[in-house]
Amino acid sequence: xxxxxxxxxxxxxxxxxxxxxxxxxxxxxxxxxxxxxxxxxxxxxxxxxxxxxxxxxxxxxxxxxxxxxxxxxxxxxxxxxxxxxxxxxxxxxxxxxxxxxxxxxxxxxxxxxxxxxxxxxxxxxxxxxxxxxxxxxxxxxxxxxxxxxxxxxxxxxxxxxxxxxxxxxxxxxxxxxxxxxxxxxxxxxxxxxxxxxxxxxxxxxxxxxxxxxxxxxxxxxxxxxxxxxxxxxxxxxxxxxxxxxxxxxxxxxxxxxxxxxxxxxxxxxxxxxxxxxxxxxxxxxxx
Numbered sequence: 001x002x003x004x005x006x007x008x009x010x011x012x013x014x015x016x017x018x019x020x021x022x023x024x025x026x027x028x029x030x031x032x033x034x035x036x037x038x039x040x041x042x043x044x045x046x047x048x049x050x051x052x053x054x055x056x057x058x059x060x061x062x063x064x065x066x067x068x069x070x071x072x073x074x075x076x077x078x079x080x081x082x083x084x085x086x087x088x089x090x091x092x093x094x095x096x097x098x099x100x101x102x103x104x105x106x107x108x109x110x111x112x113x114x115x116x117x118x119x120x121x122x123x124x125x126x127x128x129x130x131x132x133x134x135x136x137x138x139x140x141x142x143x144x145x146x147x148x149x150x151x152x153x154x155x156x157x158x159x160x161x162x163x164x165x166x167x168x169x170x171x172x173x174x175x176x177x178x179x180x181x182x183x184x185x186x187x188x189x190x191x192x193x194x195x196x197x198x199x200x201x202x203x204x205x206x207x208x209x210x211x212x213x214x215x216x217x218x219x220x221x222x223x224x225x226x227x228x229x230x231x232x233x234x235x236x237x238x239x240x241x242x243x244x245x246x247x248x249x250x251x252x253x254x255x256x257x258x259x260x261x262x263x264x265x266x267x268x269x270x271x272x273x274x275x276x277x278x279x280x281x282x283x284x285x286x287x
Contacts, residue, residue, distance in 0.1 A: 027100075027109035029116065035103040036096055040117055043092055047121060051128050054180065059133040066129075066136025071234070073287040078234045080185035080218040082144045085122075087190060089148030090167050091270060093118040097156050111156040118149045163198030167191070170215075170272040176225045186219035186229060189237070191272050197246045211241040213277055221287075232287040239279025244268045 033040065051057040071079030096114035104110060122145040130137035148167075155162040168191040174184060181187070192215075197208030215237040220229030249265035252258070 027104055027106050027113060029113060032100060032104070032109065032113035033117070036099045036114075036117075039095060039099050040121075043095070044121055044124075047125050050182070051125065051132075054183070055129065056132045056134045057128045058131055060131045063130040064136045066138050068138045068140050070140060073232070073234070073285055075221075077185045077221045078218045078232070078285070078287075079216070080188060080190070080221075081183075082140055083190040083216060084182075084185065084188070085141045085144040086148035086151075087167055087169055089118060089122050089145040090152050091148075092121065093149045093152035094270070097152060101156075108157065111153055114156075115149050115153045118152075119146065122149070160198065164195055165198075166193045166195065166269050168193060168270055168272045170274065172274070174219075174225070174228060176222075176228045185221070186225055189215045189217040189272070191215045193241060193272075195243050195246075197243050209243055209247045211243050211277075213237075213239045213241045213272075213279065215239065215279060234283075234285045235281045236283040237279040238282045239277050241272070241277030244273070244276065 068081075069075040070082060093114050096117055097110050100110035100114055101107060123142070126137050126142050126145070129135040129141070151165075151167060155165060170189045170191060171181070171187050172189075173181070174187050176186075191213050194212040196202045196210050196212070202208050215235075217235045217237065218233070220226070220232035245265050245268065249261050249268075253261040253265070
């Protein structure tokens with residue numbers, strides 16, 4: 001019960017902050033679902049496929065909980081899987097929100113309904129995880145799912161926040177686990193980027209081309225990776241990156257309204273390209 005109270009409280013806190021937006025939510029759930037039925041259907045189908053193919057859904061006859069821990073060195077990936085849940089939920093919600101905005105032109109309604117649909121899908125994933133011998137229902141996953149959706153919701157309702165904050169990943173394939181890219185946690189760095197160009201006082205200065213970035217990377221926590229990574233470790237990294245939107249895409253697209261440039265701009269808001277940042281390790285843990 002405590003687990004559900006924690007996750008429910010977090011979700012309600014996010015939902016109750018809707019008064020920071022100024023549009024009226026006049027879009028019904030049915031209308032919103034109809035507007036993005038293909039997007040919702042595609043994400044749902046993808047989750048079901050992964051659940052059956054990779055997460056061993058329906059292999060347990062009874063529902064079970066699984067206390068997976070958070071970022072400890074004694075966990076399966078030192079929290080990389082938790083950040084994966086957060087980022088995936090964030091990405092799904094961003095997709096739903098952008099498509100609803102395009103189709104309904106109602107910012108608050110898009111934010112609320114996309115959060116509803118994203119939460120429903122990710123909650124469903126956890127329910128089915130409860131019937132997997134390998135997983136189980138994890139309240140840590142549920143909280144991180146809600147956190148990812150919450151960050152997206154706030155970005156889409158708090159004025160100016162979308163211009164200041166991005167969540168991204170960088171993926172560098174490893175030799176030992178290339179056949180499972182989604183769960184190849186040693187290949188990922190999870191990044192939070194603070195975009196200086198989003199601050200009014202810096203918009204007309206050269207600082208607008210830069211970001212402050214905080215990244216988290218783990219490696220070597222799977223037994224199959226021992227040859228490639230002799231020791232399991234985590235790294236918390238702080239760095240400076242280039243804001244490619246300010247540096248390249250906005251100037252190029254200022255008067256052209258080019259769909260290709262806009263798509264590339266969008267991509268770099270969710271994925272950090274190699275060689276666009278420099279960082280230093282501010283905390284390292286070794287198991």
